[in-house]
Amino acid sequence: MSFEVIIGIEIHCELKTKTKMFSGAPVLFGEKANTCVNEIDLGHPGTLPSVNKKAVELAIKAASAFQCEIDPVLRFDRKNYYYSDLPKGYQITQQFYPIGKNGQVVIEVEGEQKVIRIQRMHMEEDTAKQFHNDSGTLIDFNRAGTPLIEIVSEADMRSGKEAAAYVEKIRMLLDYLEVSDVKMEEGSMRCDVNISLREKGTTAFGVKSEIKNLNSISNVQKAIEAEIERQTQILLSGGKVEQETRRYDEALKNTVLMRKKEGSVDYKYFPDPNLTPIRVDENWIKEIQASLPELPDARKKRYMNELGLNDYDAQQLIQNKEMAAFYDEVCKHCKEYKLIANWIITELSAALYKQNKTMKENPCKAEYLASMIQMIKAGEISSKQGKVVFEEIMQGKDPKKVVEEKGMKQMSDAGELLSIVTSVLDANPQSIEDFKNGKDRAVGFLVGQVMKASKGQANPTLTNQLIQEELKKR
Amino acid sequence: MNLETLRKQDVRKRCEEALMKAKEYQSVLNAVVTFYDIEEQLQNLEHVASDAPLYGVPVVLKDNINTKGVRTTASSVMLDQYVPVYDAHVVEKLKQAGAIIIAKASMDELGMGGTNLNAHTGKVNNPWDVQRISGGSSGGSAVLVASDVVALAIGTDTGDSIRKPAAFNGVVGIKPTYGRISRYGVIPYASSLDHVGYLTAQVKDAALALEVLAGRDDRDATSSYEAVGKYASNINSDMKGKKIAILGNVMDEIQNEQVKQNFDELMKKLEARGAIVERVHFDDQLMHLLLSVYYIIANAEATANHSNLDGIRFGLREDGDTLEEIMMNSRTKGFSSNVRKRFIIGSYALYTENQDKIYKKAQKVRRLIVEELKRALETYDAVIACAAPDVAPTQKECMNGKLKKIQQVADNHMVLGNFSGYPSMTVPTGYIDGLPIGVNITTKPFDEQTLFDIGVAIEEETGIQNQCAEVKV
Numbered sequence: 001m002s003f004e005v006i007i008g009i010e011i012h013c014e015l016k017t018k019t020k021m022f023s024g025a026p027v028l029f030g031e032k033a034n035t036c037v038n039e040i041d042l043g044h045p046g047t048l049p050s051v052n053k054k055a056v057e058l059a060i061k062a063a064s065a066f067q068c069e070i071d072p073v074l075r076f077d078r079k080n081y082y083y084s085d086l087p088k089g090y091q092i093t094q095q096f097y098p099i100g101k102n103g104q105v106v107i108e109v110e111g112e113q114k115v116i117r118i119q120r121m122h123m124e125e126d127t128a129k130q131f132h133n134d135s136g137t138l139i140d141f142n143r144a145g146t147p148l149i150e151i152v153s154e155a156d157m158r159s160g161k162e163a164a165a166y167v168e169k170i171r172m173l174l175d176y177l178e179v180s181d182v183k184m185e186e187g188s189m190r191c192d193v194n195i196s197l198r199e200k201g202t203t204a205f206g207v208k209s210e211i212k213n214l215n216s217i218s219n220v221q222k223a224i225e226a227e228i229e230r231q232t233q234i235l236l237s238g239g240k241v242e243q244e245t246r247r248y249d250e251a252l253k254n255t256v257l258m259r260k261k262e263g264s265v266d267y268k269y270f271p272d273p274n275l276t277p278i279r280v281d282e283n284w285i286k287e288i289q290a291s292l293p294e295l296p297d298a299r300k301k302r303y304m305n306e307l308g309l310n311d312y313d314a315q316q317l318i319q320n321k322e323m324a325a326f327y328d329e330v331c332k333h334c335k336e337y338k339l340i341a342n343w344i345i346t347e348l349s350a351a352l353y354k355q356n357k358t359m360k361e362n363p364c365k366a367e368y369l370a371s372m373i374q375m376i377k378a379g380e381i382s383s384k385q386g387k388v389v390f391e392e393i394m395q396g397k398d399p400k401k402v403v404e405e406k407g408m409k410q411m412s413d414a415g416e417l418l419s420i421v422t423s424v425l426d427a428n429p430q431s432i433e434d435f436k437n438g439k440d441r442a443v444g445f446l447v448g449q450v451m452k453a454s455k456g457q458a459n460p461t462l463t464n465q466l467i468q469e470e471l472k473k474r
Numbered sequence: 475m476n477l478e479t480l481r482k483q484d485v486r487k488r489c490e491e492a493l494m495k496a497k498e499y500q501s502v503l504n505a506v507v508t509f510y511d512i513e514e515q516l517q518n519l520e521h522v523a524s525d526a527p528l529y530g531v532p533v534v535l536k537d538n539i540n541t542k543g544v545r546t547t548a549s550s551v552m553l554d555q556y557v558p559v560y561d562a563h564v565v566e567k568l569k570q571a572g573a574i575i576i577a578k579a580s581m582d583e584l585g586m587g588g589t590n591l592n593a594h595t596g597k598v599n600n601p602w603d604v605q606r607i608s609g610g611s612s613g614g615s616a617v618l619v620a621s622d623v624v625a626l627a628i629g630t631d632t633g634d635s636i637r638k639p640a641a642f643n644g645v646v647g648i649k650p651t652y653g654r655i656s657r658y659g660v661i662p663y664a665s666s667l668d669h670v671g672y673l674t675a676q677v678k679d680a681a682l683a684l685e686v687l688a689g690r691d692d693r694d695a696t697s698s699y700e701a702v703g704k705y706a707s708n709i710n711s712d713m714k715g716k717k718i719a720i721l722g723n724v725m726d727e728i729q730n731e732q733v734k735q736n737f738d739e740l741m742k743k744l745e746a747r748g749a750i751v752e753r754v755h756f757d758d759q760l761m762h763l764l765l766s767v768y769y770i771i772a773n774a775e776a777t778a779n780h781s782n783l784d785g786i787r788f789g790l791r792e793d794g795d796t797l798e799e800i801m802m803n804s805r806t807k808g809f810s811s812n813v814r815k816r817f818i819i820g821s822y823a824l825y826t827e828n829q830d831k832i833y834k835k836a837q838k839v840r841r842l843i844v845e846e847l848k849r850a851l852e853t854y855d856a857v858i859a860c861a862a863p864d865v866a867p868t869q870k871e872c873m874n875g876k877l878k879k880i881q882q883v884a885d886n887h888m889v890l891g892n893f894s895g896y897p898s899m900t901v902p903t904g905y906i907d908g909l910p911i912g913v914n915i916t917t918k919p920f921d922e923q924t925l926f927d928i929g930v931a932i933e934e935e936t937g938i939q940n941q942c943a944e945v946k947v
Binding site: 275 | 540546548553556558562657658659660666693694774778780783824827829833
């Protein structure tokens, strides 16, 4: 018996706003507990919500990037349940009319493209954060009321790899849009995976389990693969998968039970009477959509079609928004697009890694890298010399000065070089003999001798050319 | 007491006298939950211009209006020791205008009730006859105006909670258009029906007070941007050509001949002034659903609104072994059985399986009922009817709810103003055996001016203005 895996994903993402979804309290990460709160966030009697316009703008950006239909009428509903991290006893969300619906993103797994449909994307508010210890439970309300978007996919994914690619795609898009910090490890992006198995060829869905609180993209894939294995074993041994909520245990490399779902909770959703529907100006929506930054897919296409990069290089660059932005910056000063890509992807990445810095902290100036690449291209310095120069650029030095100070100038003057070539040939009659007897290796040896005589400054291409010419004359 | 007379007295003297009077009457009326120490407020008057509209005017607040640092209970055990961390929008407005808050007034618990019998601090007595009820839920506020303690008392109105007690106590009670006065900082009952309003002893003061209290507040998303008028100076009691519709459904049910006669005579007087007074009749079937629809919507919203009262962050906290137990024990002890009953009704209406046949149906009927009122106001400037079918009942009469069934529409019609959000005001029109009765007027949205115009015309005809009960201590 073989199974088909059905995966749907819900992603919660905190929006990068200055204030909360429905209150004027600041949204800050890592502040002292309960200092970023006001009476609204604590659910005090008599408080009322007001919609944060910036949050709506960011949500429209995200929904647009996911190619969702946008509802120009904002409507909010109450989701009712009692819990200590939910101050009002209800969460304000968009149950009946999400701001975005029927969207999609395209993922790529092993060279194959696949469309993953997005069922809906809605705005809501975050809950407080709880800390359980021996003496009881501590509640930090700083997070309470932080604007969130929830992105709900259709159950279109069929493997852990696809799921990871989907989450990565969503993460990358939100990062490009600058609507969220998208840090899974800090919880600004959270991921719940629904997963079920069915016998290949059948159409009815199997019983699903939900894996909550996945804190990295690699864990999304690992958790799903472990869960597929678990469910497969249950089904193969004739058992039944139960509907339950599980979490991924990194040490066990397996999913573990959090709670069984005993009948679904009735959240008694109804429209929040304190937030009457708001009609959003369609021109404002258009303005927001017109100001969207270039998104990763479009950027990749541009790199391949206009700048002539191959798929791999283009993909490497767009993977990191800051890296792509730096690449674009260097390209403004220099037209050697392929060379620039190589230097950034290999040398710059390695250098940053060595310095334990992220792309955001990159000390390399775009103009400097561009000017260095120009010098290599023009034959003023060799690639080998370039690596030495690059190390200095990473310290903030101007490559032109480095070349001058180190006396690195490449000898490219034909007259000057010719005299060295002549003396080298005169000193090596055996090599001339070898060349005449068809031993091409001799040329390499002679070039090496010229380099030695010029203290490494001879332009290798030109040297090669001159030696060939002189040999023929002799 | 009215604002004009008040202004002629010394500021400190009038405030201290009001506070003293309130304290003196407390044993008879039981209208106050918390008395203020007014010293600090009097000193703060230094920072208020002496021509501010309510400069040094003593006022009272219903006890569901949040006051920073001063206990605000909403008449619930749950909030008995609750001290708000912020001022309600209306409190800020009052302070800016120079008002001096002397007391927090009694109310039905969380605004749930029409008698003020469901108050944590006990029955509030009607100053015209202490055996009778004050009406509710803004009972304390109405009584403190009617007994000449203050000229202005803030109340809230979800069904008729300002306008009914106004009628029972012979004072003016108004809830302006929904969104006219910010609800920020007012402990809610039902958000889509809740209005902040107030009670005064004469219509002109009501007009002045609206100038102070109305206006957009960004913290209340339902608050309106509509400009605030110069209501008091614009008052024009000329009724020539004013089209007034008598709500027949109410009048048909009224059985007290004296109430009817008082109303008919008043209508004749308005006609004599040049008003065109005609009878309209709304769909009977719809009108008989007023109370059910109100109950469903109000309590559905209330059950969610009060889910914050869980004993975790503030308010009464009872012990328990689990979080659920703590919440359950706190809420069981914190609310009266009447309130818990309303929560259950509201919750039942919101269950997903019930929503279509209960909650959503109630919303549809609400819309149909509002359509009736809207249609009438397309032709008429105002709709008028007796505010209540009779004088204030005694506590005993309340318990035995016989009359209510026969006079269901007459007793509950003022909820039309809450369903629609249209401005609505009750003014006193006479006395039966020394007990006040009144009429209710409703106009188009944001046409409070017409309410005041007609109100003043009525005052001129009845001569009832600033008539307060004498309280024997």
